[in-house]
Amino acid sequence: MKTGFYPGCSMKGSAREYSESLLAVSQALGRELPEIPDWNCCGATAAHNLDRDLALALPARILAAAEKDGMYEVLVPCAACYSRLSVTRHELLGDEDLRRKISGLIEADYRGTARVLNIVEWLGGIPDLESKVRKPFAHKVACYYGCLLVRPAGIVNFDRPEEPRSMDLLMKKIGADPLDWAFKTECCGAGFSVSRTDLVARLSGLILDDAVQRGAEAVIVACPMCHLNLDMRRPNIEKLAGKKYNIPVIYITQALGLAMGIEPKKLGLQRHKVKVKFTQGLAKPPAASITPASAKPTAGAKSASGDSPAEAPFAGPSAKRGA
Amino acid sequence: MRSDNHVQHASQALADRVLERTGVEADRCYQCGKCSAGCPLAAEMDFPPSQIMHLLQLREFPEFSEMALRSHTIWLCLTCEICYARCPMEIDIPRIMDALRHEALARNKVNPKAKDILAFHRAFLDSVRTTGRLFEMGQIIDYKLRSRHFLQDMLQAPWMFLVGKLHLLPERVRGRRLLGRIFARTLKAKEKRP
Numbered sequence A: 001m002k003t004g005f006y007p008g009c010s011m012k013g014s015a016r017e018y019s020e021s022l023l024a025v026s027q028a029l030g031r032e033l034p035e036i037p038d039w040n041c042c043g044a045t046a047a048h049n050l051d052r053d054l055a056l057a058l059p060a061r062i063l064a065a066a067e068k069d070g071m072y073e074v075l076v077p078c079a080a081c082y083s084r085l086s087v088t089r090h091e092l093l094g095d096e097d098l099r100r101k102i103s104g105l106i107e108a109d110y111r112g113t114a115r116v117l118n119i120v121e122w123l124g125g126i127p128d129l130e131s132k133v134r135k136p137f138a139h140k141v142a143c144y145y146g147c148l149l150v151r152p153a154g155i156v157n158f159d160r161p162e163e164p165r166s167m168d169l170l171m172k173k174i175g176a177d178p179l180d181w182a183f184k185t186e187c188c189g190a191g192f193s194v195s196r197t198d199l200v201a202r203l204s205g206l207i208l209d210d211a212v213q214r215g216a217e218a219v220i221v222a223c224p225m226c227h228l229n230l231d232m233r234r235p236n237i238e239k240l241a242g243k244k245y246n247i248p249v250i251y252i253t254q255a256l257g258l259a260m261g262i263e264p265k266k267l268g269l270q271r272h273k274v275k276v277k278f279t280q281g282l283a284k285p286p287a288a289s290i291t292p293a294s295a296k297p298t299a300g301a302k303s304a305s306g307d308s309p310a311e312a313p314f315a316g317p318s319a320k321r322g323a
Numbered sequence B: 001m002r003s004d005n006h007v008q009h010a011s012q013a014l015a016d017r018v019l020e021r022t023g024v025e026a027d028r029c030y031q032c033g034k035c036s037a038g039c040p041l042a043a044e045m046d047f048p049p050s051q052i053m054h055l056l057q058l059r060e061f062p063e064f065s066e067m068a069l070r071s072h073t074i075w076l077c078l079t080c081e082i083c084y085a086r087c088p089m090e091i092d093i094p095r096i097m098d099a100l101r102h103e104a105l106a107r108n109k110v111n112p113k114a115k116d117i118l119a120f121h122r123a124f125l126d127s128v129r130t131t132g133r134l135f136e137m138g139q140i141i142d143y144k145l146r147s148r149h150f151l152q153d154m155l156q157a158p159w160m161f162l163v164g165k166l167h168l169l170p171e172r173v174r175g176r177r178l179l180g181r182i183f184a185r186t187l188k189a190k191e192k193r194p
Helices: A016-029 A044-050 A052-068 A079-093 A096-106 A119-124 A166-173 A197-213 A224-232 A234-241 A252-259 A298-302 B005-009 B014-022 B034-038 B049-057 B062-069 B082-086 B093-106 B112-131 B136-147 B156-162 B176-185
Strands: A002-005 A071-075 A115-117 A140-143 A218-221 A249-251
Touching (some): A016 A249, A044 A079, A052 B093, A079 A224, A096 B176, A119 A166, A119 A252, A140 A166, A218 A252, A224 A249, A249 A252, B014 B049, B034 B049, B062 B093, B112 B136
Parallel strands (some): A002 A071, A071 A115, A218 A249
């Protein structure tokens, strides 16, 4: 019974700190994460935009390789890859003719035995995570889920498609204060980062603005594309908005790593465009470095929904309908 | 500008071809507009998603199907899945958008405003086809050649290299010959390249 790991292309390149921090955390937790042998690109947005069979065949080859290697579940930390792999598994398991056709294309029999897990599910499945916390991550955070971690709801069967809570619950476990905010699942512009940077700057700017207005000290992400757009595209965002945003964007695994007392350098925090100024997990956040929550008082925003994340009717990762 | 090719080409209406390929019925849409209200890029689109549904429904006017096929909308769709999440009729609009893109591509009817977006997708898949994984540096060079935006992000690459995010050599997958065959049987077999 082993859990495989599908890094995907971003995590080997522009998002390498996501991979570095995940592996540092998994090592500290004593969980092995072997990579799927000879994995290929999932095809991402490009494949499903241009050809349906290609968009199914590329993930099917990955999943078939995982199955062949005896993996019963696969951790896919990139939300975009997670979506492509989940959609493929869903479609091929629901249509025997299609499964046969795609198996023919990839010259291997895809059976669909390996489950696809996202990072929040995987971390949520680790018992007693709280006991691993050495330096509580005592910061106000805006958990940004983006689109593909939670949608399409009928396929990923994970958390709510809008106003999700799973990442907020994880952040609470490591001592953070997750805020209520309006842009949890709004799109950052995703794959248009290069081809339509203007649109990405606008959409990502709205996300940062809301997080800052509510008094967040960091945006927590679980997707390389979201990170790229919110962090690396910061100069484009600031140019369009005509103002500066100092709020850092941190991968969920980096926040967890910091809380577990792992060295910031091992978590790749030095690779961010927007520097993370509280890397030592200080209990007292450097409030001066962020734009003050002038218009909206944080307390008001927090109590807007009334209930705390712990009492929310969120089913939790264990409720995911597997197989 | 408008050709009537597809009318002679396929006796079937566009909405029915989409239905056949995806199992998704645009006819179920009753124009409540929730998709267009939630769509992050509706303001940039020539037709918001709900109007695309309407264009498909009006089968008796082939020119409307043609407008949907040649729209900028279908290329601006980010597949963020908000429309599908909010649709009271649970119409899988992103899937319709995918099918419309495939159709536009096969019939050479891609909106000229979408040329950069398409260039990026093609550069991405070229990289995957040759090495099996995305080689970011190669893809960006390929994109610049295709789109002619040579000066874009000139300062981004050196920074990425300095922080260790940009590799100068691609990672190659052992099974890339198989991947080459997969591409040959799918994208390359169907696409009429301009």
